[in-house]
Amino acid sequence: MRSLVFLLEEPSAQDALEGFLPYLLPDGITVKYLVFEGKQDLEKRMTRTLRAWRQPNTRFIVLRDQDSGDCRVVKEGLLERCREAGRENETMVRIACRELEAWFVGDWVAVASAFDNPKLLKLSKKANYRDGPDGLDYPVEELRKHIPQYQKRDGARRIGPYLRKETNASRSFQVFVDAVLHLVAE
Structure with a gap:
């Protein structure tokens, strides 16, 4: 292939x-x-x-x-x-x-790195992000709650390079x- x-x-x-x-x-x-x-x-x-x-x-x-x-x-x-x-x-x-944004909410390590904001790392410990980001109704709104300037394309460009299977919930x-x-x- x-x-x-x-x-x-x-x-x-x-x-x-x-x-x-x-x-x-x-x-x-x-x-x-x-x-x-x-x-x-x-x-x-x-x-x-x-x-x-x-x-x-x-x-x-x-x-x-x-x-x-x-x-x-x-x-x-x-x-x-x-x-x-x-x-x-x-x-x-x-x-x-x-x-798609559930993938980002499932990996706060990637989000914190992408936005150069170590405070976001603590979110990976919250149960609704750690245990079930796929069940969130509006993951993009979760991102905007913690990153008010979040925009879909800019966020995807920033976060994509940091996504890892090992850290994604x-x-x-x-x-x-x-x-x-x-x-x-x-």
Whole structure:
């Protein structure tokens, strides 16, 4: 496998992955990002995009926020689109529960480093961040509570390079990392 293509619902996901993936991926893997204009655009266009892809030795990862939907229903809908495109064996679908920012709230070490604010480290000990950041309804609001100037794209750019599986309490982040590692090991 030489190429990983990420189908993403929003630019901030690309911003975070561009910072994080160089730490995770071995040399020799080409990464491409296809960023859509929200979840509806992703869902509308992904079948056609996957079907039209002609580069050999490519694996795909679809990443979408859960938002208020049922995680299993959202994932099954995306998997159905992969089947329609004939790419179900080359594609993994991963859901950021509830939203991408839960990955950041799950790793206050990364957030503290990104914003050069050691006081944020103590938040990693709080139960709702340590035990279940994926269950927070609005993780972006949690970030804004502690970093009033927080903006999604700037935050993703800053935090992405510091994200680590070892320090992240987000289960959906862990599952995402495992999926990426599985695909590059094929």
